[in-house]
Each structure stands twice: as C-alpha cells, then as structure tokens.
Amino acid sequence: MLKVLVCIKRVVDYNVRVRVKPDGSGVAVEGLKMSINPFDEIAIEEALRLKERGQASEVLVATVGDAEAQPQLRTGLAMGADRALLLETSAPTEPLVVARALRALVERERPDLVLLGKQAIDDDHAQTGQMLAALWDRPQATFASRLEIDGARARVTREVDAGLEVIDVDLPAVVTTDLRLNQPRYVKLPEILKAKKKPLDVVPLSSLGVDARARLVVERVDSPAPRARGIRVQDATELVGLLRRRGVL
Amino acid sequence: MARVLVVAECSGERLNASTAKCVACASEIAADVVVAVFAARGAQAPAEAAALAGVSRVLHVEWPSPPLAASLAPEVVRLASGCTHVLGPSSTFGKDLLPRVAALLGVGQISDVMSVLDPYRFKRPIYAGNAIATVRAPSDATLVATVRLASYAAVGAGTERVPIEIRSPSTAAPSHTRFVELRAEHADRPDLQTATRVVAGGRALGSAENFARLYELADVLGAAVGASRAAVDSGFVANDLQVGQTGKIIAPELYVAIGISGAIQHVTGIKDARTIVAINRDPDAPIFEIADVALVADWTRALPELIAALRGASS
Numbered sequence: 001m002l003k004v005l006v007c008i009k010r011v012v013d014y015n016v017r018v019r020v021k022p023d024g025s026g027v028a029v030e031g032l033k034m035s036i037n038p039f040d041e042i043a044i045e046e047a048l049r050l051k052e053r054g055q056a057s058e059v060l061v062a063t064v065g066d067a068e069a070q071p072q073l074r075t076g077l078a079m080g081a082d083r084a085l086l087l088e089t090s091a092p093t094e095p096l097v098v099a100r101a102l103r104a105l106v107e108r109e110r111p112d113l114v115l116l117g118k119q120a121i122d123d124d125h126a127q128t129g130q131m132l133a134a135l136w137d138r139p140q141a142t143f144a145s146r147l148e149i150d151g152a153r154a155r156v157t158r159e160v161d162a163g164l165e166v167i168d169v170d171l172p173a174v175v176t177t178d179l180r181l182n183q184p185r186y187v188k189l190p191e192i193l194k195a196k197k198k199p200l201d202v203v204p205l206s207s208l209g210v211d212a213r214a215r216l217v218v219e220r221v222d223s224p225a226p227r228a229r230g231i232r233v234q235d236a237t238e239l240v241g242l243l244r245r246r247g248v249l
Numbered sequence: 250m251a252r253v254l255v256v257a258e259c260s261g262e263r264l265n266a267s268t269a270k271c272v273a274c275a276s277e278i279a280a281d282v283v284v285a286v287f288a289a290r291g292a293q294a295p296a297e298a299a300a301l302a303g304v305s306r307v308l309h310v311e312w313p314s315p316p317l318a319a320s321l322a323p324e325v326v327r328l329a330s331g332c333t334h335v336l337g338p339s340s341t342f343g344k345d346l347l348p349r350v351a352a353l354l355g356v357g358q359i360s361d362v363m364s365v366l367d368p369y370r371f372k373r374p375i376y377a378g379n380a381i382a383t384v385r386a387p388s389d390a391t392l393v394a395t396v397r398l399a400s401y402a403a404v405g406a407g408t409e410r411v412p413i414e415i416r417s418p419s420t421a422a423p424s425h426t427r428f429v430e431l432r433a434e435h436a437d438r439p440d441l442q443t444a445t446r447v448v449a450g451g452r453a454l455g456s457a458e459n460f461a462r463l464y465e466l467a468d469v470l471g472a473a474v475g476a477s478r479a480a481v482d483s484g485f486v487a488n489d490l491q492v493g494q495t496g497k498i499i500a501p502e503l504y505v506a507i508g509i510s511g512a513i514q515h516v517t518g519i520k521d522a523r524t525i526v527a528i529n530r531d532p533d534a535p536i537f538e539i540a541d542v543a544l545v546a547d548w549t550r551a552l553p554e555l556i557a558a559l560r561g562a563s564s
C-alpha cells in the first residue's frame with residue numbers, strides 16, 4: 001500500500017482573465033477567484049483513485065506558500081485527501097525553491113509516490129516535478145496520461161509530442177499529470193464540512209533548512225502585442241476566397 | 250566568453266527540427282554554440298547538426314537506448330562544464346530533461362524563451378501568453394533555459410561542416426527508469442500539438458454525432474481536430490482533443506473555430522495561431538474579438554458550404 005504525496009499550487013482560476021498592471025510590475029491578482037492549479041487537481045484525483053482501488057493507504061496534500069493557500073488545501077481535503085500540509089513562506093516560490101522544500105518534505109514523510117501537475121497555469125514553468133526527482137535522485141515520469149501501479153513499480157504512459165511513450169519506473173518516483181489522466185470529481189457540501197475536521201498542519205519553510213533565496217528576478221511584465229482587427233465575411237465562399245488571397249490556403 | 254551547449258532533440262536517428270530553432274536562439278546569446286547529440290552510433294543526426302549555420306562544434310554521445318531524462322541529465326551536466334548556458338527545446342523532450350539538468354546544477358531554469366535581451370535577460374510568456382515577463386538570471390551561474398519553438402525560425406545550412414567529436418556515456422544509466430514503447434497516436438491524421446492547420450468545434454455543435462462532421466472539413470484541409478473545453482465537458486469528444494489553457498496550447502498557421510464562443514481559457518490556447526477563422530451564430534461571441542476572419546452563421550449551414558467551397562477551390 002502506497003503513501004502518496006500530492007503537491008498543489010494556488011493559482012488564479014482558469015476561467016478568470018488576468019490583467020497586467022499598468023506600471024508593468026506584474027499581473028493584478030488581488031480579489032480574483034483563486035483555485036487549485038487544474039493539473040494539480042488531476043494529481044489529487046489520481047491519488048484518491050489509487051486509494052479507492054486499495055493501492056494507496058494515505059493521501060497527503062501539500063503546498064508551499066503563504067497562509068492564503070489554506071482554502072486550496074481544504075479543497076484537497078474535501079476531495080478526499082487524508083491530511084494537508086502548508087510549508088509556509090511569504091517569499092516568492094520559484095520552482096527550484098519549491099523542489100528543495102518538497103525534497104525536505106519527502107525526507108520527513110517518506111512517500112512512495114509523489115504526484116504533481118505537469119505545470120502551473122500562472123507561471124507556466126513546468127519544472128517542479130523534474131527538479132524534485134533530480135534532487136531526490138529518483139525516477140520521473142512527466143505528462144502522465146495513464147498510471148498503473150504494480151507492486152514496487154509503476155507503468156506510466158506519457159503524452160509526448162511524438163505520441164504516447166510508455167515507461168516503467170521503480171518506486172518511489174515522481175509523476176506529473178497531464179490533462180487526459182482523469183476528470184477530477186466535484187466536491188459536495190457534506191465533504192466540505194467534513195474536511196474542516198481533517199488535519200491541516202502548518203510548517204514554516206525556514207524550519208526545514210531550505211535555501212529559499214529566489215535566483216530569477218522578474219524585471220517587468222507586459223501585455224502581449226494585440227492582434228490586428230479581423231474582417232467579417234458574408235458566407236463560406238467569400239471566406240475561402242479571402243484565405244486563398246492571403247496565401248493561407 | 251559565453252559558450253552555449255544546445256541539447257539536440259532527435260526523432261529516431263534523425264535530428265528533430267526543434268534543434269535548428271534552438272541554435273537560432275543560442276546564436277543570439279553567443280558566437281560559440283556547441284550541440285550535444287545523443288544518438289546511436291551511425292545515426293545521421295550528428296552530421297545534420299554539424300551542417301547547421303552558427304554551430305561551432307558537435308558532440309556525439311553514442312547513446313544506444315531511447316533517451317530518458319533520468320539517464321541524460323547527468324551526461325548533460327558533464328558536457329555543460331565549460332559552458333555558460335545550456336539550452337534545449339520547449340518540446341516534451343526538453344521540458345522533461347532541462348529542469349532535471351538545472352536542479353543537478355543547482356540553478357533555476359528559464360522556460361519558453363521567446364526573445365533574448367542580453368545573455369542573462371529574456372522574455373517569456375506567463376499565464377499561457379496573456380502576459381510577457383522579462384526575467385533576469387544571475388550571470389555567475391550556468392544558465393539553463395528552454396526555447397519556445399514558435400518564437401524562432403530554424404537556422405539554415407552553414408557554409409562549412411564543423412567537427413563532430415564522438416563521446417561515450419561516462420556513467421552507467423540508472424536502472425530505475427526503463428523505456429517500454431513509443432506509440433504514435435491517430436497516425437492517420439496530423440497531431441493536434443504540431444499540426445499547421447487545426448479545425449475545432451465547440452458546444453454549439455450539440456452532439457457527438459454532429460461533432461464528427463468536423464472530420465470531413467479536417468480531411469479537406471489536412472487539419473488536426475480540436476475541441477473547446479465546453480465540447481469536452483458536454484461529452485462530444487475525449488479530453489485529449491481539448492485546446493486551451495487547461496488543454497493543449499497550440500500555434501498553427503490556420504485555426505478554424507466552429508461553434509466555439511471563445512471563453513478566455515480557450516482563447517488563451519489559440520491566440521498565437523497565425524490566422525484564426527471563427528464561425529458562430531452569435532455576432533457577440535467573444536471568439537470574434539481575436540478572429541482574423543469572422544463569419545456570423547449557423548454551423549449547420551456554414552460547415553457544408555465551407556467544405557463545398559474548399560473542394561471547389563482545390564479542384
């Protein structure tokens with residue numbers, strides 16, 4: 001029976017349109033709806049399914065961030081995770097720092113499987129899982145669309161540009177999830193109420209002895225160049241004619 | 250002096266086209282560009298790399314098995330000694346490998362470089378391209394980055410063929426990760442992620458049967474088929490076809506959106522397409538805000554007319 005650690009990130013909800021601050025200092029996120037990163041939600045769902053199939057004994061959900069990330073951990077508990085852990089820091093969390101924090105957490109919790117989303121939809125780095133696997137000196141299986149556990153190994157189908165790659169990894173291992181792996185469940189009200197009684201521990205990141213200095217500096221953030229205004233056509237014939245004239249067809 | 254190590258991506262024994270794009274980015278950073286090719290003995294890829302403009306040297310590491318990140322990363326770290334930068338493509342190959350390399354080197358990574366401002370300052374997209382960040386990395390450590398392939402044109406052939414040094418792997422590959430197989434998907438039609446043309450349908454199509462009619466249009470255009478999240482959530486198609494921030498982010502030459510309203514998370518996934526065509530009954534649909542060509546029409550009429558017009562146009 002596996003102990004599964006799922007690492008999540010609190011991000012602006014995928015349905016919200018973000019705006020760049022006029023002074024170029026960043027993206028305005030104040031007051032926006034925040035959610036679990038959608039790929040991390042898939043990671044939680046996969047862990048829960050392992051438990052429901054009798055292959056996992058415990059699902060721990062963790063994040064690195066400030067106290068504002070607690071509601072997302074509660075959502076993870078409401079989905080069905082057994083306990084939650086906030087590695088608390090107010091510093092910006094770049095992937096290498098998060099990976100180092102998770103490496104320290106792995107030392108403490110000794111999971112057999114670590115599941116994370118393939119990337120967070122805010123910074124789009126797609127690094128943390130691979131970095132954790134490197135620091136931990138364990139296998140990685142990124143962009144997973146299928147995960148089968150067989151004793152002390154996992155067979156993972158990966159979504160790669162050329163198609164589907166299948167690899168076997170010995171556990172413990174790090175698996176990052178792609179969209180196709182599953183469809184996360186909706187949380188029902190009774191579960192939300194029940195989740196309030198589940199354990200959510202807060203551990204200061206500084207207590208783990210992690211080097212939390214950020215190395216990359218975001219100098220400024222700009223809006224992308226806008227697209228030129230489009231043309232309205234009357235019917236399919238005019239549409240095809242226009243595309244041919246523009247050399248698109 | 251700056252020296253860039255480019256980790257080449259191979260497709261079998263051939264060089265993947267992503268490598269020539271990485272060399273283009275690397276040449277903006279330094280004049281000295283070394284390409285590391287992990288390929289079997291006798292493979293064509295090293296010679297193909299040696300012929301690219303801007304490459305100063307090729308290291309051919311004779312690699313008998315399919316390259317897995319856990320095995321490659323320590324080799325790349327070894328080859329990176331003496332280099333100021335390590336670059337790879339922001340393809341699934343590079344995205345898998347480079348963060349592992351960066352962590353072993355103890356440095357952060359810049360993902361998806363879209364332009365080079367100076368050797369340690371770059372622009373990269375965040376929020377799926379809805380914002381562009383200018384990022385600076387420390388100049389006293391090796392810089393690891395992946396290159397956003399849609400931002401760079403492949404370099405052509407150079408005037409000379411540069412030397413190829415043959416290396417053997419220095420360490421035994423870890424046995425904890427084993428390649429089983431690679432399966433090409435939907436081999437009969439273009440891959441959604443890399444297709445030059447994509448036809449996508451939304452909730453307005455109304456049913457899985459109706460959605461299937463998009464394939465006829467896709468066949469006429471030689472296009473891949475995609476779907477909005479609403480179409481996936483409605484059960485018309487499986488979620489491997491989903492295009493958007495939570496699906497695939499694509500940048501084809503031509504994107505045709507049919508019955509797609511244009512929710513922000515969908516638009517985010519297509520806005521780098523060269524030409525966006527939108528067909529929707531609702532003249533106020535947000536998809537029209539980013540469409541280059543807009544047709545306000547019900548898809549039940551427009552789709553057969555479009556197929557007929559394309560057939561007429563091609564004959």
